[in-house]
Amino acid sequence: MTRVLLIGAAVVLTAIMVVVPLVYIFVQALSAGWGAYVSNILDPGTLHAIWLTTLVAVIVVPVTVAFGIAASWLLSKFTFRGRGLLITMIELPFSISPIIAGICYLLLYGRQGYLGGWLAQNDITILFALPGILMVTMFVTTPFVVREVLPLMQAQGSDQEQAAVTLGAGGWQVFRRVTLPNIRWALLYGAVLTTARAVGEFGGVAVVSGSIRGKTNTLPLQVELLFNDLNVVGAFAAATVLTLIALVVLVAKTVLERRAGRH
Amino acid sequence: MSLTSAPAVRARAVLPGFRLTLGTTVLYLSIIVLIPIIALVLTGAGIGPARLWAIITAPRTLASLRITITAAAVATIINAAYGLLMAWVLVRYRFPGRRLLDALMDIPFALPTAVAGLSLTALYSANGWFGSVLEPLGLQVVYTLGGIVLAMSFTSIPFVVRAVQPVLEELDPALEQAAASLGSRGFTTFRRVIFPAIMPAWLGGVTTSFARSLGEFGAVVFIAGNLPFKTEIASLLAYIRLEEYDYEGAAAIALVLMVLALVLLFVSNMVQLRAARHGAVTA
Numbered sequence: 001m002t003r004v005l006l007i008g009a010a011v012v013l014t015a016i017m018v019v020v021p022l023v024y025i026f027v028q029a030l031s032a033g034w035g036a037y038v039s040n041i042l043d044p045g046t047l048h049a050i051w052l053t054t055l056v057a058v059i060v061v062p063v064t065v066a067f068g069i070a071a072s073w074l075l076s077k078f079t080f081r082g083r084g085l086l087i088t089m090i091e092l093p094f095s096i097s098p099i100i101a102g103i104c105y106l107l108l109y110g111r112q113g114y115l116g117g118w119l120a121q122n123d124i125t126i127l128f129a130l131p132g133i134l135m136v137t138m139f140v141t142t143p144f145v146v147r148e149v150l151p152l153m154q155a156q157g158s159d160q161e162q163a164a165v166t167l168g169a170g171g172w173q174v175f176r177r178v179t180l181p182n183i184r185w186a187l188l189y190g191a192v193l194t195t196a197r198a199v200g201e202f203g204g205v206a207v208v209s210g211s212i213r214g215k216t217n218t219l220p221l222q223v224e225l226l227f228n229d230l231n232v233v234g235a236f237a238a239a240t241v242l243t244l245i246a247l248v249v250l251v252a253k254t255v256l257e258r259r260a261g262r263h
Numbered sequence: 264m265s266l267t268s269a270p271a272v273r274a275r276a277v278l279p280g281f282r283l284t285l286g287t288t289v290l291y292l293s294i295i296v297l298i299p300i301i302a303l304v305l306t307g308a309g310i311g312p313a314r315l316w317a318i319i320t321a322p323r324t325l326a327s328l329r330i331t332i333t334a335a336a337v338a339t340i341i342n343a344a345y346g347l348l349m350a351w352v353l354v355r356y357r358f359p360g361r362r363l364l365d366a367l368m369d370i371p372f373a374l375p376t377a378v379a380g381l382s383l384t385a386l387y388s389a390n391g392w393f394g395s396v397l398e399p400l401g402l403q404v405v406y407t408l409g410g411i412v413l414a415m416s417f418t419s420i421p422f423v424v425r426a427v428q429p430v431l432e433e434l435d436p437a438l439e440q441a442a443a444s445l446g447s448r449g450f451t452t453f454r455r456v457i458f459p460a461i462m463p464a465w466l467g468g469v470t471t472s473f474a475r476s477l478g479e480f481g482a483v484v485f486i487a488g489n490l491p492f493k494t495e496i497a498s499l500l501a502y503i504r505l506e507e508y509d510y511e512g513a514a515a516i517a518l519v520l521m522v523l524a525l526v527l528l529f530v531s532n533m534v535q536l537r538a539a540r541h542g543a544v545t546a
Contacts (some may be wrong), residue, residue, distance in 0.1 A: 002449065003356055010352040010364065013345060017417065018367050021382040022374070024392065028385055067291050074284035089292050092300070095528045096521055097478025099498045103505065103517040104299035107306050112510060114302050138295050161278055171279035200375025202481035203498065207505060220377040220481065227381055227485065236385070239378040246373035253373075254366055 025243050029236035040237035048214050049222035050241055053199055055130075056218060060137045060198045065191050067138075068145025072183075073175070075146075076153035077161070093142045101139045102207025105132060128210035133218065136204040141197050145190035152186045153179070185260040192256065196249040200242060303521070306514040318515040326492045327500040328519070334408055334496070335476035338415035343469045345416075346423025350461075353424070354431040371420045376481030379417050384486045387413065406488030411496065414482035419472040426468025430461050463538025470531040474524055 030037050040046065071090060075083060093101065107113050109126040119126060126132045160182075164174045180187075202220040209216040217225060219242055226235035307315060318324060353365050371379065387394045387404040397404060404410045434457065442452045480498045487494040495503075497516055504512035 006348065006352050007356055007358055010349055011360075014349070014364060014367055017345070017420065018370050020392065021379065021386055021417070022370060024386050025378065025382050028382075067287065070284040070287040070291075073280055074288050077278050078281050078285075080281075080285075086288060086292065089296055092296060095474060095524045096300075097480065097498055097524065099480045099502060100303070100478070100517045100521050100524075101299065103501060103513050104303045106505065107510065107514060108299045108302035110510075114305070135295060139299070142292075142296060158278060165278060174279075196373050200377070202375060202377045203502075206480075207502065220375045223375075223377050223381055224485070227384075232385065235381055239381055242375045242378050246370070246375070246378075249373050250366060250369055253369065 022243070025236055025239050028233065029240045031236075032233050036233065037237050037240075040234045041241070043234065045214055045217065046219075046222055046226075046234070046238045049217050049219040049238065052130075052133075052217065053219040056133055056137055057195055057198045059134055060141060061191055061194050063138060064141045064194045064198075065145050065187065067142070068149055068190055069175075069187070071146050072149040072153050073179075075150055077158055090143050090146050093139050098136070098140050098201060098204035099207060102136055102204040105136055105139075105204075105208050127208055128212065128216060130216070132208035133205050133216060136208045137198050137201050140201055140204055141194045144194040144197060145187065148186045148190035148193070149183050152183055156182055185256055189253065189256045189260065192249055192252045196246060199245050300521075303514060303517060306510070307518045310511050310515060314511070315515050315518075318512055319519055323491055323495075324497070324500065324516060327495050327497040327516075330408065330411070330493075330495065331477055331497040334411040334415055335473055335479075337412045338419065338476045339469055339473040341412070341416045342419055342423050342472050343465070346420070346468060346472075347427060347465060349424045350427035350431055354428055368421050368424050371418050376418050376479065377485070380414055380482035380485030383414055383417060383482070384410075387486070405486055406490070406494060408494060410486040410488070411483050411494060414486050415476035415479050418479050418482050419475045422472040422475065423465065423468035426464045426471070427461055430464040431457075434460055463534055466534050467531050467538070470527055470534065474527040474531070477523060477527075478520060 029040075041050075071086070075087065106127065108115055109119060109132065110116055111120065111127075126135065160178050161174050164178050169177070200220055201218075202224075205218055206221060206224075209218065209221065211217055211221045211225065213225070219238060223235050223238045223242070226232075226238060310318070349364075349368060353361060353368075384405055385391050387397065387410065389395065389398050389405075394405065402409075404413060438456050438460070439452055442456045447455065478498060480496075480502075483496055484499055487496065487499070489495050489499055491500075497520055501513045501516040501520070504510075504516065
């Protein structure tokens with residue numbers, strides 16, 4: 001009896017809290033028909049936002065993966081002073097709200113920021129342009145790959161790598177032939193989580209991008225812009241693109257979890 | 264960490280890549296994480312304690328902090344209960360659709376917060392599916408504190424579930440069998456035997472859920488209506504200060520939120536440490 005009651009409560013609450021809001025995105029986006037939906041997606045501002053968000057993900061994900069590999073190698077294969085401090089710094093972006101990250105960036109790279117004068121003199125634009133969006137997204141996703149790969153590399157130890165080195169393999173060869181096959185699923189898992197986060201980032205990007213229409217408006221910012229313009233159906237149409245990406249990410253995540261034998 | 268120190272020391276002499284990976288990691292962390300945070304701290308120091316205090320204790324700032332903390336607390340209480348229920352049902356029962364229910368718990372992490380905010384706002388507004396039922400009953404959600412709570416609890420749903428699930432899975436069934444053989448039943452067993460065992464993980468999840476809610480921005484700005492003194496959260500006020508080119512005001516509020524987040528991180532680590540020690544004693 002308790003069993004039925006608890007399962008029932010879980011299903012009903014999840015339906016109200018998660019499923020209905022998810023379904024409602026598509027219901028609203030299609031409320032004016034398929035024709036209107038397609039023309040909303042093909043709106044130049046929305047198309048540009050889709051392109052920009054894709055670009056951000058395409059750049060940020062490989063960078064975060066490369067950083068994750070370097071940091072995991074460093075932290076799992078060597079002991080040195082300041083190692084704990086580096087781990088804390090990698091974890092820090094998890095605890096700091098993205099909007100605070102955006103404010104930090106503005107205070108550093110903004111025109112009145114600490115580096116603002118120097119950047120202007122050298123004609124380097126970071127804020128209200130692509131570099132700022134990329135960097136704040138990197139801030140937010142810093143821990144994502146390390147968190148998946150580092151525990152695995154620590155658990156596996158360095159014996160195989162050492163054997164390879166003893167047999168005369170070079171650094172890259174050891175990594176490619178020995179380490180990479182061991183960590184590939186965790187790496188991919190981290191990359192998938194990074195993609196979801198990079199695509200959906202809102203607060204940090206809202207601060208550093210300046211949300212310039214048709215220029216620095218990423219897809220989540222475009223959703224807000226259309227909503228503020230009272231174009232609710234258009235906002236929902238743009239939101240469906242993000243929702244579909246989220247659903248693909250979830251499926252990929254589930255498949256990878258089974259592959260890597262998690263849960 | 265200490266587990267790996269022994270092989271790592273041996274490895275140091277052999278494995279290549281120390282300089283390359285150290286250089287990459289330190290450079291990346293400096294540019295992306297550390298120097299921007301230092302810029303915020305320096306700005307805060309530059310403002311000076313008197314002016315900092317004046318900004319933080321200004322009525323509008325205090326009101327926004329009160330609203331943020333109240334809403335985050337209520338959202339966390341909701342998730343503390345809901346998350347515990349979900350973890351229990353997903354671990355203890357086998358039923359059709361369980362896997363799907365489990366996968367659904369990740370939706371709030373995968374879905375961009377702006378999309379969540381948009382959907383919840385439409386759903387609970389006067390002509391939305393839920394709003395059209397609730398508003399005639401006098402329950403307005405959109406543009407109220409309730410809306411903020413709703414948005415915060417949605418975005419932090421996974422924290423408690425995912426913290427409790429693994430601990431509940433590994434709980435020794437012998438404990439419950441012993442309790443049952445001593446005549447303990449149902450809820451008493453849960454309260455006296457199971458809950459104490461999962462409490463540290465649960466508290467850890469609750470703390471991260473609260474921290475996340477304090478910093479939530481994307482979902483809240485849609486549904487809150489953002490009226491000063493009524494439904495304006497602290498991170499939005501910081502954003503508004505930026506738009507007014509009041510960088511000191513924005514920095515001061517951001518500092519308060521960052522310190523709050525770091526204190527919570529510290530508390531959460533302490534809870535987990537104590538739990539690890541406690542577990543070692545009882546096992």
